[in-house]
Amino acid sequence: MTQFDVQAAASRRRHWRQWKDRATTATITAGGVSVLVAILLIFFYLLYEILPLFESARVEADGDYRIAVDDRPLYLALEEQAEVALRLGEQGSVLFFDARSGAPIQRTQLDTGKVPISSFSLESEASRLMALGLEDGRVLLAQHNYRLSYHDGQRQIRPSIDYPRGTSGVSLAQAPLSSVAVRDGDRALTMIGISAGKLVGKRWRKEENFLTGEVTLQPVALSLPTLDITADRVLVGPVQRWLYVLSNGGEYRLIDLQSGAVADRGRLFEHDTLNQVRFLLGGISLMAASDRGAITQFFVVRDSDRPSGHRLQTVRHFQSQNSELAQLLTEHRRKGFLAIGRDGQVDIFHSTAQRRLLSRQLAPKNVISAAIAPRADALLVETSGGQLYRYKLHNEHPEISWSVLWDKIWYESYPEPDYIWQSSASNNDFEPKYSFAPLAFGTLKAAFYAMLLAAPLAICGAIYTAYFMSSPLRRKVKPIIELMEALPTVILGFLAGLWLAPFIEKNLPSVFSVFLVMPMAILLTAWGWSRLPLTFRQRIPDGIHPVLLVPVVLAVVVGCVMLSAPMEQAFFNGDMRAWLTNDLGVDFDQRNALVVGVAMGFAVIPTIFSIAEDAIFSVPKHLSYGSLALGATTWQSLVGVVLPTASPGIFSALMIGMGRAVGETMIVLMATGNTPIMDANIFEGMRTLSANIAVEIGETEVDSTHFRVLFLAAFVLFMFTFCVNTVAEVVRQRLRQRYGNL
Known part of the structure; x- marks a missing residue:
């Protein structure tokens, strides 16, 4: 082999080594870059999934129309699909209409026997059970229901008004009922009202025939105390133990219906007067709004220092932009609520997260009633003259906030604030608890x-x-x-x-x-x-x-x-x-x-x-x-x-x-x-x-x-x-x- 051949072979080996070095360097570099890119992709994908948790709520106008009515509304509601709306007038007129166009679907009149309605209350959004206090002291229970059917592939919703306890009503007093509350549970039915400034009420125990399934009501003694305040509003808790008696001046009395004694007394607000009051989902928390737009959450907690063993605890405070609320709406399936002012200002809150998700001025003025869909995806607002405005709501994840994830939260039925992770339960009234603190x-x-x-x-x-x-x-x-x-x-x-x-x-x-x-x-x-x-x-x-x-x-x-x-x-x-x-x-x-x-x-x-x-x-x-x-x-x-x-x-x-x-x-x-x-x-x-x-x-x-x-x-x-x-x-x-x- 000549010297030239040796040098050529050595040159080929050098080039081969250089090529292998470059290929190895490129492969290792590509592998390292791929690892970094994969990590970045994981990072951005996680961000893509979690950023919607912290988005604010949005409201979009979805049309307006006028309906033919001649009385003021007592109650406005939307069914599950937000396609059919109910309007109950103060004279007992019931109108079911298309929530998208306002076209009437069905008109009827509540069977009140031509007796004027003196008071109205809703047991809960889930049960849709309405209690109407009449001028003659009777209570009429009515329920709005919706039956789905499909004809030629098209969904049809048939609304109706049912009377679970008959059309004759239940006599509670001899004078008009200025306020009424009802709770219909699996084991008992309780009706309590205010007549001539006094508490009146009845309770029945439910007994079911195991052979026929027929449920009969057996009267049960109900002891109600004499009040030392002017009673203007009354509410009954979901387990039919706690009775909330409120005055327009902001005073309250918490009454234990088991013993008939006053368990706690005080004021809802230090200086303000009461404007609106509603139960949150589940009926444990009481949301009270003052005449100055302050909204406070209360629920009953145990207190060993009190003779009754319980007290009404102030839990959270919210401030609405509305000085005069027209409607305080609570969501049907979450612990959220809306404050709608007479001037069209709407504030959306979530109680546990203690977040204001939206504060916006809507188009309508002189608001007199409003309703939110069960899925919290639609809002219906009524102004004077039967003018209605429909809005789309986008509020997917209101439950999450920094405090919910990392701070102590005072949840309903808990004795004190705590760090809790409990993402699911067996009932629909359950509130998910997403504290990362115990997990970390x-x-x-x-x-x-x-x-x-x-x-x-x-x-x-x-x-x-x-x-x-x-x-x-x-x-x-x-x-x-x-x-x-x-x-x-x-x-x-x-x-x-x-x-x-x-x-x-x-x-x-x-x-x-x-x-x-x-x-x-x-x-x-x-x-x-x-x-x-x-x-x-x-x-x-x-x-x-x-x-x-x-x-x-x-x-x-x-x-x-x-x-x-x-x-x-x-x-x-x-x-x-x-x-x-x-x-x-x-x-x-x-x-x-x-x-x-x-x-x-x-x-x-x-x-x-x-x-x-x-x-x-x-x-x-x-x-x-x-x-x-x-x-x-x-x-x-x-x-x-x-x-x-x-x-x-x-x-x-x-x-x-x-x-x-x-x-x-x-x-x-x-x-x-x-x-x-x-x-x-x-x-x-x-x-x-x-x-x-x-x-x-x-x-x-x-x-x-x-x-x-x-x-x-x-x-x-x-x-x-x-x-x-x-x-x-x-x-x-x-x-x-x-x-x-x-």
Whole structure:
């Protein structure tokens, strides 16, 4: 081969290497960029799903028309599809009309016997049961219903007025009823009114014939107190226990219908007078609006300091832009409400989120009545002269605010404000509770107990394996520990939930005795080893001494388990769990943070160990050799030279291990009990953000508030991991700059 051929072959090899280097560089760069792009896409997709949660409400005009009426409205309503509207006039006239065009569908007259209507109330939007107080002291119950049918593929809605208790009505008094309230439940029917300034009422117990299904009403004695205020309005709570008596001046009396006594008294407003009052969804919260536009939420809470044991609690305050309200509307399926002024100003609020979602001036003036659709997607406003205006509402996710997600919220039927996650329940009146605080706390709690177990064991194991252990033993130990990481976490969660949790509960004394006895046993073994003859100790090669501790560890564990029952009998009267609960006041749950710490610590140890061991083993040998040559001991060389040099890698190992613990799903899902509570007790369970997403994402309705809140939880977890990794990288770089010149 000539010199030219050799040079040509060398040139081809150089070009081939350069091409491979460029291809490898391009591939690695493309892979890295792809990872960054994927992370950014995840970030923006999460934002795309959660941004609608924080949008404000919108109102769009959807037409106006005039209907032929000759009396003022008592009540205006829309059916489910917002296609048919009901208008009840003060003379008892009922008009069903097309809510989109105003075309009349059906006209009728309530069967009041030509007796004028003196008062009106609605039991609830869901039941559509109307109570009409008459001038002769009777109460007439009427209900507007809508029947769907399909003809030639077209949906038809047939409205009707029904009389659940007959057309004759129920006599409550001999004088006109200035106010009336009704509650029709599964077990009882209660009617209470105000006549000549006095409370009058009746209650019936419902008895069902199990053979025929027929329900009969049996009168029940109802005791009502004598009032010391001018009674102008009366409302009955949903369980028919609480009676709210209000005066236009703002005074109230809360009456317990079980005992017939006044449970609480006071004023709704400090200086203002009462304008409007309505129940929120479920009938627990009372929304009262003053003559100055102030709106306050109240509900009954327990109070052991009062003789009655209850009081009417002021919960939240809202301020409407309307000085004179024409209508206070409450949503049919959410805890939202609308304040509509006579001048057309509309304010949309959500009570629990304490948000003003919209404040806008509408076109109509001289508003006298309004109605909101059951789905809260349409609004109907009536002005004087029978002129009606229809609006489209866009208000998809009013329940979410910063306070709902992270602050204590005073929910209905709770004794005080608290952090609560409860996304679903069995009844329609339930209010979802979306506090991230217990989930974030549970995430940090699980990670803390896992790192408390994993970090010392993994770091100390990495130090000994990389610096002290002999190379032949290290080549066996390191792969075995790293293989632990390949064990599926679902298997660890399964074992933790079904085997480890019952084992720890049964052997609590042994668990704590292991933590106490194991260090002493190892130190005692080391002291005994140092007392053995030097000739015997020299027979054991350097670096494999930890093998001698394996029998000691096994003996301590087996011995503590065998002595668990005797220790429990001797020190805890045979039941350590009962001793913790009764004597120390510490609640014990079988699936708790201790189980999670052991199981998740076992999963995190390989990650921390592998990275930390590589960092320590990669410290140049000449550094430790130089330290030893200058007279330092092996321990001094480790502490003063090796560990500072490897500290960036050790810190990275801890942060990656913590990220693994924070994002772990299956172990905490199967071994914690999934109770979203905020309790640092090691014997109590928790629910983490990742486990909560895994549990609930499959049961949510797509694009619902719950669905988007779960995506928000994923975003919080993403940002938490991002912040931890960013801080870890900053600290790692500073450690590298500080100790990189050793």
